[in-house]
Amino acid sequence: MSYDVVIIGGSLSGAATATLLRRESPNLRILIIERAAHFTRRVGEATVEISGYFLGRVMGLASHLNNEHLIKQGMRFWFANGQTQSLEDSSEIGPKYHVRLPSWQLDRSVVDEELLQRAVAGGVELRRPAQVTAVRLSPGGEQEVDVKTADGIETIRCRWVVDASGAAAMLARQEGWLVPNTEHPTAAAWARWRGVKDWDGRDLSERFPMWAQRCLGSRNTATNHIVGDGWWSWWIPLKGGDVSVGVVFDQRLVKFPQSEAKKLGDRIHEFLAQHPVAREMLSEAEWIEGDVHWRKNLAYHSRTFAGDGFALVGDAAAFLDPLYSPGMDVISFTSTATAALIAAQQRGEALAPLLEQHNARFTQSYRRWFEAIYKDKYEYLGEYDLMHLAFRMDLGLYYLGIVSQPFKYGASILSLPPFSVPVSTPVYHFMRFYNARFAAMARKRRERRVWGRGNSRQQFLFQSFSISPRDLPRIAATVAQWLLLELTEGWRSWFGGNRTTKMNEPVPNTGSTRPVEAKAESV
Secondary structure, three states: OOEEEEEEOOOHHHHHHHHHHHHHOOOOOEEEEOOOOOOOOOOEEEOOHHHHHHHHHHOOOHHHHHHHOEEOOOEEEEEOOOOOOOOOOEEEEEEOOOOOOOOEEEEHHHHHHHHHHHHHHOOOEEEOOOEEEEEEOOOOOOEEEEEEEOOEEEEEEEEEEEEOOHHHOHHHHHOOOEEEOOOOOEEEEEEEEEOOOOOOOHHHHHHOHHHHHHOOOOOOOOEEEEEEOOEEEEEEEOOOOOEEEEEEEEOOOOOOOOOOOOOHHHHHHHHHOOOHHHHHHOOOOEEEEEEEEEEEOOOEEEOOOEEOOEEEOHHHOEEOOOOOOOHHHHHHHHHHHHHHHHHHHHOOOOHHHHHHHHHHHHHHHHHHHHHHHHOOHHHOOOOHHHHHHHHHHHHHHHHHHHHHHHHHHOHHHHHOOOOOOHHHHHHHHHHHHHHHHHHHHHHHHHHHOOOOOOOEOOEEEEOOOOOOHHHHHHHHHHHHHHHHHHHHOHHHHOOOOOOOOOOOOOOOOOOOOOOOOOOOOOO
């Protein structure tokens, strides 16, 4: 065989897997096949604490991240209703000070190139530009990969194929393993922008002095989320001044503006301008031609994550939702577990039980991660008080149950994805329950025509969580607030249905920021 491992795709998930494999088994012959001659500009992307640990400590990119990207200062959320006229009136959730654990705002093409070149310097072979046209799998035997270059088509043989092809999900599509998540029909449109206002800038500070003084940290280097009824928008600053701005929406709840006469960037602007905060921040901005994209039906997963001779990593394995930036966490978990799996086979360990365990863990993790965090979340993420409680519990439990693990036990623990071990089962059931309850309360508010009434002039500016058990009382206090809400309001939905509000149902006249339905099909 020509190689021990052939990796399809040289961006973050592929280069990271190659790097981990070379560390574990320096004699492995590894080839990365990358389609692009150079990485083009991609959507800005934020790490969270797990992916920050993985990139900074495991991949050794801390200096690069600090020098070439922006340090991220947590997540912020901005809410509005019909009474919200300005930043001063918008309700806000976010840290009051700076965050405790490192994470970054990434220009993905830059970090992808850096990690790929480090993998090559470590002994990994690279072919680019080169396109994989076919893969023939032979469990336990010799895998064949057809590669097209300027010189023609060559067949490369190897023991392992790692699919790191991203959303193209080459192996999952080829083998019929790809499963769309029809319970979560989200879509997204995004662009890079110039001239977006600085959240910490003099203009806003002078016009809204009380608003500026409330936050003692940096709003501008946070990942800001502007939220509405059934949708949210990310605002990720990039080094050099550009800002990545995207809209994600539940297609059951929202229709994106359509017009053959308008470009996608203009339609994104039109959509966002319904929210007073976005209207303010984009008042002098322009989207960058050629850097505008959209995608529908974002969520999916593969029925198979690995077999005897192949493995799927990153977006080639699964995608959940951009909210909370779990995509790079998935890269951290799948790359670590895949490298451990291949290394075990190279050492002569019995592979069948390891493969069974690998597939069971990642299948269960995807399902439980989805149900605990994202299922029907778009019903209530635009409601200040409901999202306020959910975010506090989501974040606190993420820190205590997931973020704390590599800091306590080292990088090898990243081979265990979230909710894949028995000790996490009670937490999964708890999170799934409160997520479903908040969605039910939001639906009942729509029926009562009071949705969004608390979205103006409220703030929750908090001290960041740590990985210490000392934060447990903070989570307990939030649970107590939720239980009080159940007694004062939630009882109305205790015996109701659990259906998602449809787009053609009446929208309450409460200042909801759900857009007017368009005639054309949703993006």
